[in-house]
Amino acid sequence: MAKHATPLLDQLQSGPWPSFVADIKEEAERRHKNVNNVEYQIPVDVCDDLLGILELSYKDGTTHWKHGGIVGVFGYGGGVIGRYCDQPQMFPGVAHFHTIRVAQPAGMYYTTDFLKQLCDLWDMRGSGLTNMHGATGDIVLLGTTTPQLEEFYFELTHKMNNDLGGSGSNLRTPASCLGDSRCEWACYDTQELCYQMTQEYQDELHRPAFPYKFKFKFDGCPNGCVASIARSDMSFIGTWRDDIRIDQEAVAAYVGGEIQPNGGAHSGKDWGAFDIQKEVIDLCPTECMWMEDGKLQINNRECTRCMHCLNVMPRALRIGNDRGLSILVGAKAPILDGAQMGSLLVPFIKVEEPYDEIKELIEGIWEWWMEEGKNRERLGELIKRQGLAKAIAAVGLTPVPQHVMEPRHNPYIFWKEEDVEGGWDRDIADYRKHHQR
Amino acid sequence: MAFVSSGYNPEKPMENRISDIGPRHASDFFPPVIAKNKGQWLWHEICEPGILMHKAESGDEVYTVRCGGARLMSIGHIREICEIADKFCGGHLRFTTRNNIEFMVTTLDEAKKLKEYLNAQKFDGGSFKFPVGGTGAGITNIVHTQGWVHCHTPATDASGTVKVVLDELFEEFGQMRMPAQVRISMACCLNMCGAVHCSDIAILGYHRKPPVIDHEWLDNLCEIPLAVAACPVGAIRPTKKEIVTEKGETKTVNTIAIKNERCMFCGNCYTMCPSLPLSDQTGDGLVIMAGGKVSNRISNPKFSKVVVAFIPNEPPRWPKLAKTIRQIVEAYAADARKYERVGDWAERIGWERFFEKCGLDFSEHMIDDFRDPAYYTWRQTTNFKF
Helix, strand or coil: CCCCCCHHHHCCCCCCCCCHHHHHHHHHHHHHHCCCCCCCCCCCCHHHHHHHHHHHHHHHCCCCECCCCCCCCCCCCCCEECCEECCCCCCHHHCECCEEEECCCCCCEEEHHHHHHHHHHHHHHCCCEEEECCCCCCEEEECCCCHHHHHHHHHHHHHHCCCECCCCCCECCCEECCHHHCCCCCCCCHHHHHHHHHHHCHHHHHCCCCCCCECEEEECCCCCCCCHHHHCCEEEEEEECCCCEECHHHHHHHHCCCCCHHHHCCCCCCCCCCCHHHHHHCCCCCCCEEEECCEEEECHHHCCCCCHHHHHCCCCEECCCCEEEEEEECCECCCCCCCECCEEEEEEECCCCCCHHHHHHHHHHHHHHHHHCCCCCCHHHHHHHHCHHHHHHHCCCCCCHHHCCCCCCCCCCCCCHHHCCCCCCCCHHHHHHHCCC | CCCCCCCCCCCCCCCCCCCCCCCCCHHHCCCHHHHHHCCCEEEEEEEECCEEEEEECCCCEEEEEEECCCCEEEHHHHHHHHHHHHHHCCCEEEECCCCCEEEEECCHHHHHHHHHHHHCCECCCCCECCCECCCCCCECCCECCCHHHCCCCCCCCCHHHHHHHHHHCHHHHCCCCCCCCECEEEECCCCCCCCCCCCCEEEEEECCCCCCCCHHHHHHHCCHHHHHHHCCCCCEEEEEEEEECCCCCEEEEEEEEECHHHCCCCCHHHHHCCCCCCCCCCCCEEEEEECCECCCCCCCCECCEEEEEEEECCCCCCHHHHHHHHHHHHHHHHHCCCCCCHHHHHHHHCHHHHHHHHCCCCCHHHCCCCCHHHHHHCCCCCCCCC
8 A cells, every 4th residue: 555645746657658657656565565575774664654745746836845955975965965845754764865967987887786786876865766867967866865975986996996977066976879889980989088087187076176167078089979069068069071982882772672761760751762962962061962874972071061861871880980079168058148159169179198288178178167157157158258368378278260150240359458469558748649639 | 774885994094996997898798709809890781670780701600689778767668678698698788879779699580580689578568578670771779868867957858758659669660661760869968978969860858938036045055156147148147136044034135136037048057056946847948950860871970950949848758759750750751852860851841841841830940049159040042942
């Protein structure tokens, strides 16, 4: 018998998509049965009370979670988000219900041994409920009490050799796509760079010293599977600067209908026979492709590497060999000053150990942002306030046309005194010699 | 139950302390075929919905079976995932950025058996535990935020709204009949910890009532200058106010005043000051945005645009939300060209035609008036369609 009646939530058990309500209910039952004799360190009915308080929200249309309190583990300023409910008498099992962010491995591959260990730990010391994964990438563990935070952290670090993720005004847990571990389009090893930058900047990740949050995301190619261009302050997107590799036999096989276009992604509808002119050449945004004597030709100098032709014909076209990445800065969600997409800062940089050049750029941007940024001002907002040219100057780069979609619409150039011959100090008496009042 | 120590000594927190070790290295977790062929992949194809095959230079093949999952997941469920990975995949698996689960095997035969097994697992109540799909030109899992399950600022629930929309679009998850992939994302307030602002279709929780002010407690719980500074539209100012306290005393307190007509309901003040809650049963609801994307393919990445200004919260099954999204998806599927994303389609036919084809009403709420970028969204040409 369930602790709380949940007639509204029960209506989310039907329908084909996996039901989180059914899952939580089953977990509640498992905790009560406790067949493994787990020594639960937080209330046994935590899942029941979570369903109870959620049902209340479904009834009254508002949240029942209060602002986070300041809780965490010793020496860290992030990784734990304090959470208390506003009806602790009705739902004591979730009176304290703090979130723990656990740093995920890049690309989110796991062994079952690791996951089972994490489940055992969270069974005993937490609610048994998780998010796999949070939006930033962390493993999110939902709900435990303050005394369990240090205990959980001790076991996570000692038994699982794993750390917490970031929260607050610090470097948030970096995330990458799965990169070249299982993708032919990765222009650099996203997982490795993500891991190395995470290790390099552990202090920035755990101890808030920034004006606001800061996110790194690593996409292997311009397809952008981790959406770095939209949601990371510093977005690292793989690219190349030589020629797309062409296998003309495979091109012919696509043209001849032997291979399905786009890896078979459109097989659910009859779109007719593949037409390379219509589906590839005419859709190329730079019009840099054509057929000549049955062979596909590409003017690579005009190509902007949008990935369309590679996506359509993955067996015929491959990324170039001179690979690296582009860095874009300032992406963020709307709050506060409106949404921003990342703006190009570094058109191309090689990805080579020990990544010193990349680190210099990161640190240059941080130094400028920490010096000039206001409290709770994201990097993108600072760039908007002071101008992209300031960000370019902050990392010592030379402005190039690649930095803009088009030149400025107005002539209001903020000339600097040192750029104007003779400086700005002038004598009014000299002026008056030639111009009467 | 009795407290069980991990070995942590609260008297000496630094004793045996391990810190700053970061995550585990990904290579600790690779299945053998991935470890062997990393960096050597040649091409891939989608064998059937939910099954991908990647071919390596070595000739090796890895078959990935992708299935959907609710991102809110119990450890009982994760243990079940582990059992499947132990049984079929040598104890390895991965998750995708969009909360799908991927099981990897080395033959198509194994992949098909696994797909069949996964599709046969159900929760009490009948929902699928591991529906296979989410590949190619279809609708994959909806990424989302915490909502009423665990957050202090939501204007709606996240898990519930996602569940009902994916119930509505369920068959699309298992097939690939769309002109291109359709990425749907959900954020339960405009803090957008889910960053949905560049999605083909975005569901966004939104407040419509200015904060209610807890005058008696505000000066005790908040720094008034921080609350004032938090407002992006300058609607908050410090003030003094005579109030009657909960105990019935009359006194003058330092508090704030809000110019309600300036408020854009962003909730940033509430983030800085817990004495300014916004949530409200009738005020809160949903916005639908459309036409965004993050890929650079063919056209540049773009923001999603508001196409439905408000849908009320209708828990538990939000029927109007599910119906409206179905309408947009069907109009797109019927009219867009192959490879055209929702935003590319809307730009080709014109947004005036988008509203018509999707059967959506246009209102003043869809005309941007927030700062300079608004101007660039108005029509500065005579080129428009009737």
